[in-house]
Amino acid sequence: MPRPGKSSYSDQKPPYSYISLTAMAIQHSAEKMLPLSDIYKFIMERFPYYREHTQRWQNSLRHNLSFNDCFIKIPRRPDQPGKGSFWALHPDCGDMFENGSFLRRRKRFKVPGLAGPEAAVAAAAAAAAVGRLPQFSPYGGSQPSGFKHPFAIENIIGRDYKGVLQAGGLPLASVMHHLGYPVPSGVVGSVWPHVGVMDPVAGVPVSPDYGPFGVPVKALCHPPAQTMPAVPVPIKPAPAMPALTVTASQLCPAASPASAALLEQAVGTAPEGKGSLHSVLVHS
DNA sequence: TTCTGTTTAGGTAGGG
DNA sequence: CCCTACCTAAACAGAA
Numbered sequence: 001m002p003r004p005g006k007s008s009y010s011d012q013k014p015p016y017s018y019i020s021l022t023a024m025a026i027q028h029s030a031e032k033m034l035p036l037s038d039i040y041k042f043i044m045e046r047f048p049y050y051r052e053h054t055q056r057w058q059n060s061l062r063h064n065l066s067f068n069d070c071f072i073k074i075p076r077r078p079d080q081p082g083k084g085s086f087w088a089l090h091p092d093c094g095d096m097f098e099n100g101s102f103l104r105r106r107k108r109f110k111v112p113g114l115a116g117p118e119a120a121v122a123a124a125a126a127a128a129a130v131g132r133l134p135q136f137s138p139y140g141g142s143q144p145s146g147f148k149h150p151f152a153i154e155n156i157i158g159r160d161y162k163g164v165l166q167a168g169g170l171p172l173a174s175v176m177h178h179l180g181y182p183v184p185s186g187v188v189g190s191v192w193p194h195v196g197v198m199d200p201v202a203g204v205p206v207s208p209d210y211g212p213f214g215v216p217v218k219a220l221c222h223p224p225a226q227t228m229p230a231v232p233v234p235i236k237p238a239p240a241m242p243a244l245t246v247t248a249s250q251l252c253p254a255a256s257p258a259s260a261a262l263l264e265q266a267v268g269t270a271p272e273g274k275g276s277l278h279s280v281l282v283h284s
Numbered sequence: 285t286t287c288t289g290t291t292t293a294g295g296t297a298g299g300g
Numbered sequence: 301c302c303c304t305a306c307c308t309a310a311a312c313a314g315a316a
Contacts, residue, residue: 017306017307019305057308059308059309059310060306060309063307064307081316083316084315
């Protein structure tokens with residue numbers, strides 16, 4: 001009678017999610033960014049469990065890279081031939097895990113009693129209330145494609161200040177500061193996404209490819225091909241730019257008065273400009 | 285052809 | 301029980 005299979009230590013699945021394994025690999029690298037193949041390599045070298053069924057877990061890992069906002073893709077420079085991009089960690093994801101648990105990330109901000117977009121707005125405000133941007137997408141895994149974090153602070157700013165921002169790549173931190181938003185360190189040096197960074201010499205957009213927070217590609221490439229200083233584009237006086245007066249009900253037309261009130265209560269809305277997300281953030 | 289990256293879908297498990 | 305985080309499978313497109 002065959003003996004039951006004896007499982008060695010290495011047979012055991014490591015107590016890490018794919019997200020934490022990937023983050024581990026990236027953080028362990030000198031450049032803090034790795035191509036996909038090196039992420040595989042790192043994991044297989046350290047965790048014998050992952051030397052088998054490679055197709056299965058590598059597919060899952062790729063899914064995680066694409067799906068989770070905490071990973072940002074950095075294109076190769078022309079002098080870095082090879083397949084695929086480099087993957088790095090989002091500047092604001094340094095504290096994804098807590099209590100020594102690498103299986104599940106720390107909870108996102110959540111306001112009880114709210115759901116859907118209202119919850120996302122509340123989460124953004126609640127995050128700002130403790131001095132940080134909301135972490136990644138407020139959504140789970142079932143949002144329609146092309147609908148990522150529409151209520152993230154930068155997207156809210158983007159909607160309302162599109163005209164100003166399209167002047168040619170404003171530093172996100174400047175915009176946020178201008179508007180009175182708290183500016184976490186991770187955002188300093190970041191550039192508005194989808195707008196483009198102007199090459200100060202050539203005067204042309206450097207690259208349209210930015211991460212979710214508009215982290216400039218060139219700043220993350222290492223070694224830098226050339227110094228790419230933040231472009232000090234002064235923010236134009238914006239007479240026609242009122243303070244951000246997006247209210248919960250504007251963002252969420254379906255919000256009931258009760259849930260709007262709950263939102264305001266949850267984030268401690270300041271007396272003045274009551275109900276405006278701007279004031280919530282400024283005064284929090 | 286293989287690798288990389290994106291997306292959708294369905295399922296499991298933990299925590300409140 | 302519900303929500304969220306996570307896992308897995310699979311289809312597909314584009315690049316190397």
